[in-house]
Amino acid sequence: xxxxxxxxxxxxxxxxxxxxxxxxxxxxxxxxxxxxxxxxxxxxxxxxxxxxxxxxxxxxxxxxxxxxxxxxxxxxxxxxxxxxxxxxxxxxxxxxxxxxxxxxxxxxxxxxxxxxxxxxxxxxxxxxxxxxxxxxxxxxxxxxxxxxxxxxxxxxxxxxxxxxxxxxxxxxxxxxxxxxxxxxxxxxxxxxxxxxxxxxxxxxxxxxxxxxxxxxxxxxxxxxxxxxxxxxxxxxxxxxxxxxxxxxxxxxxxxxxxxxxxxxxxxxxxxxxxxxxxxxxxxxxxxxxxxxxxxxxxxxxxxxxxxxxxxxxxxxxxxxxxxxxxxxxxxxxxxxxxxxxxxxxxxxxxxxxxxxxxxxxxxxxxxxxxxxxxxxxxxxxxxxxxxxxxxxxxxxxxxxxxxxxxxxxxxxxxxxxxxxxxxxxxxxxxxxxxxxxxxxxxxxxxxxxxxxxxxxxxxxxxxxxxxxxxxxxxxxxxxxxxxxxxxxxxxxxxxxxxxxxxxxxxxxxxxxxxxxxxxxxxxxxxxxxxxxxxxxxxxxxxxxxxxxxxxxxxxxxxxxxxxxxxxxxxxxxxxxxxxxxxxxxxxxxxxxxxxxxx
Numbered sequence: 267x268x269x270x271x272x273x274x275x276x277x278x279x280x281x282x283x284x285x286x287x288x289x290x291x292x293x294x295x296x297x298x299x300x301x302x303x304x305x306x307x308x309x310x311x312x313x314x315x316x317x318x319x320x321x322x323x324x325x326x327x328x329x330x331x332x333x334x335x336x337x338x339x340x341x342x343x344x345x346x347x348x349x350x351x352x353x354x355x356x357x358x359x360x361x362x363x364x365x366x367x368x369x370x371x372x373x374x375x376x377x378x379x380x381x382x383x384x385x386x387x388x389x390x391x392x393x394x395x396x397x398x399x400x401x402x403x404x405x406x407x408x409x410x411x412x413x414x415x416x417x418x419x420x421x422x423x424x425x426x427x428x429x430x431x432x433x434x435x436x437x438x439x440x441x442x443x444x445x446x447x448x449x450x451x452x453x454x455x456x457x458x459x460x461x462x463x464x465x466x467x468x469x470x471x472x473x474x475x476x477x478x479x480x481x482x483x484x485x486x487x488x489x490x491x492x493x494x495x496x497x498x499x500x501x502x503x504x505x506x507x508x509x510x511x512x513x514x515x516x517x518x519x520x521x522x523x524x525x526x527x528x529x530x531x532x533x534x535x536x537x538x539x540x541x542x543x544x545x546x547x548x549x550x551x552x553x554x555x556x557x558x559x560x561x562x563x564x565x566x567x568x569x570x571x572x573x574x575x576x577x578x579x580x581x582x583x584x585x586x587x588x589x590x591x592x593x594x595x596x597x598x599x600x601x602x603x604x605x606x607x608x609x610x611x612x613x614x615x616x617x618x619x620x621x622x623x624x625x626x627x628x629x630x631x632x633x634x635x636x637x638x639x640x641x642x643x644x645x646x647x648x649x650x651x652x653x654x655x656x657x658x659x660x661x662x663x664x665x666x667x668x669x670x671x672x673x674x675x676x677x678x679x680x681x682x683x684x685x686x687x688x689x690x691x692x693x694x695x696x697x698x699x700x701x702x703x704x705x706x707x708x709x710x711x712x713x714x715x716x717x718x719x720x721x722x723x724x725x726x727x728x729x730x731x732x733x734x735x736x737x738x739x740x741x742x743x744x745x746x747x748x749x750x751x752x753x754x755x756x757x758x759x760x761x762x763x764x765x766x767x768x769x770x771x772x773x774x775x776x777x778x779x780x781x782x783x784x785x786x787x788x789x790x791x792x793x794x795x796x797x798x799x800x801x802x803x804x805x806x807x808x809x810x811x812x813x814x815x816x817x818x819x820x821x822x823x824x825x826x827x828x829x830x831x832x833x834x835x836x837x838x839x840x841x842x843x844x845x846x847x848x849x850x851x852x853x854x855x856x857x858x859x860x861x862x863x864x
Contacts, residue, residue, distance in 0.1 A: 348378065360381070491525065802828045
């Protein structure tokens with residue numbers, strides 16, 4: 267135990283001199299006190315004259331993250347029984363407390379531990395100065411606020427409730443159902459480990475959270491949806507009467523019965539402000555976004571999905587619907603997509619109605635990073651249906667430990683059962699056929715800014731880059747960067763990393779390199795012009811890396827590292843990929859310096 271007096275001098279106390287501390291406390295205006303041993307309590311200590319205080323009972327004062335963030339504010343951290351709290355009269359400090367962390371096992375609600383006073387106005391509370399409130403491990407707690415307490419918390423900015431296993435509602439049921447509850451300054455709300463939670467408050471007209479920017483939900487099994495669902499058989503956390511106009515960050519974890527965050531038919535006249543979505547450990551979650559989500563979520567910047575075993579795709583877009591391709595999509599801010607350990611994920615995008623007659627979908631033009639890791643059923647980032655996407659800002663692609671289950675298994679049957687038309691089913695078959703190629707020739711020209719590509723244990727991939735040796739198609743010309751007449755193939759790619767690609771036979775595959783180099787070249791940059799580093803390790807099926815003609819492409823290549831590739835026969839081959847004919851090396855390019863490590 268440690269006590270600091272008004273002169274900031276530390277006073278060491280034992281159980282035997284608590285009486286001395288009680289005597290000294292009568293004149294103290296500032297106190298820092300820590301009872302980390304529950305067997306010692308601040309009995310007979312006076313708190314009447316305290317103006318500044320940092321007091322902790324039952325936990326370390328400086329070990330708590332809340333305390334470290336708010337060390338300049340009046341703070342109470344109490345792990346204590348209700349009787350001991352009332353006896354110590356520390357609750358007299360509630361009206362001066364700004365940061366309150368409570369673990370009171372037998373507390374029924376906050377009002378239960380207040381100082382009872384006949385002079386206290388009806389429907390008021392002593393918690394009116396609270397800015398941060400953390401309530402945890404209160405076994406008897408069924409609701410947190412009475413109406414009177416809720417009305418008092420006008421300054422509250424940060425609210426956490428966790429491991430209260432009997433809690434059913436945040437606000438106590440009672441009073442008029444026409445009541446409107448407003449927390450005018452609340453910015454952060456975290457609800458974790460509440461197995462019996464049925465809602466924020468089921469018997470109230472409106473709950474208004476005008477400044478809430480971050481919502482964290484963890485270990486709440488009672489809900490199948492976060493946002494309102496009209497179907498009676500579903501249960502949503504946020505009813506239509508809950509108003510959160512400024513929510514920017516949504517964290518969802520271990521909600522075992524969650525099937526959707528938004529219903530598929532979700533629509534709103536208000537612009538959704540969400541910038542970050544982080545969803546983890548929700549194995550029943552099937553649908554992440556509503557159909558055609560681009561307008562609804564056009565402020566979204568970061569998307570993270572982890573351990574969600576039922577999600578099969580992220581974005582479901584119907585180009586036959588006007589809202590999917592309207593001008594409103596031009597303001598999309600999505601920059602990062604990351605998915606980990608979601609075994610049924612097959613696609614990032616599923617696009618219906620994709621053909622040459624539709625304009626490019628602008629909803630993803632700001633995406634800079636795509637990372638897919640540990641997704642066994644994942645086939646490819648880019649399928650033929652993705653040719654309508656504008657991904658010109660993409661800088662980094664990383665695919666690791668994916669594709670281990672890409673055959674016609676039970677997952678494939680489930681996908682086909684969910685298809686709504688023969689057109690979609692046929693498209694699924696087409697997409698499956700190209701899963702062995704990471705970048706088909708028709709898509710190579712769409713990623714002008716790609717800087718780094720990492721493929722690690724990506725099962726089923728045979729070819730990384732499929733290069734067309736014929737003239738570009740009309741569709742390729744449409745997607746040409748900056749409307750140049752001939753598409754440029756990855757001119758800004760700087761680093762290529764390939765690990766444990768056991769089925770990969772080719773990094774670059776072109777039927778005839780001589781024909782490719784005779785195509786008209788009207789751009790100043792050549793394909794792969796900025797590639798500097800190639801790393802290939804544990805790729806046991808590759809036999810060669812380059813053809814002689816490719817030296818012209820890699821004018822900035824500095825280092826090639828090849829290791830543990832059992833079948834490699836030569837780094838530079840003089841044969842074409844298909845015809846096995848000798849390729850005539852006609853280039854006079856001499857600037858490339860290669861450092862090859864094998």
